[in-house]
Amino acid sequence: MQLDFATKEMTIKLVYYGPALSGKTTNLQALHAAASGDSKGRLMTLDTRDDRTLFFDLLPLSFEDASGLKVRLKVFTVPGQVIHSSTRRLVVQGADGVAFIADSRVAETETNAESFVDLRDNLEAHGMLLGEMPLVIQFNKRDLPAVRPKDEVAEMAQAGREPVYLAIATQGDGVVETFLALLYQTWKRLEKEHTLSEKFGFDGRAFIANVAEKLGFQGSIEDVLAHAVGATSLGEVGE
């Protein structure tokens, strides 16, 4: 997170992580499509000819809080292919929050797990702990056959602390919820660390409600959290 007191600007870095072809770039494309014109910048992607991310994607979003604080969100994806390990390490540097995009298919279970370990290692390379990173997990590609059953995903969700969402990114399903939950987790952490409400009169809840509206989401942050798989086990709002 970067704070510029002079211009009253805050820049937050969010990273979409996960194995190759899990749908990270597709999530950003769906977010870009959902965002209103005044809040989104150009989606920058750098692909090979077969659509595999070569370096990273970046979607810049910006919003103004009622207190006058400008909040810039830089949303990155990492390239999932195993060979791009050093690029992933570079991209997670300075991340304020991570969305882990898993491929729901049973056959991808191990690949997801390997990518999760890779995330932990790459964070540690920058002295960051996965357990302390605001995190949301998305099980994408729910439209495909042979996906892990929802009950199984719910069990996993109950075992962990982070919100878990089901998604079909190609149809935009679950994309905005995942993003808003990530923003919420990230804001909770930043508020705890930097007391933004005290310093700037920054109202995180109002801010997220504003972002939700600009992304066309009908509902409150409570609705977003209630959409999580196994939501009953989620930490209470404001925790």
Ligand SMILES: Nc1nc2c(ncn2[C@@H]2O[C@H](COP(=O)(O)OP(=O)(O)OP(=O)(O)O)[C@@H](O)[C@H]2O)c(=O)[nH]1
């Ligand atoms: N059926 C289905 N296909 C999806 C879904 N999400 C993404 N895809 C497809 O999966 C392929 C890979 O998606 P990408 O978004 O490029 O994957 P990525 O995670 O960015 O991959 P890398 O950049 O290589 O790490 C594309 O053909 C997408 O259209 C989904 O929910 N359902």
Ligand SMILES: [Mg+2]
């Ligand atoms: Mg990609």
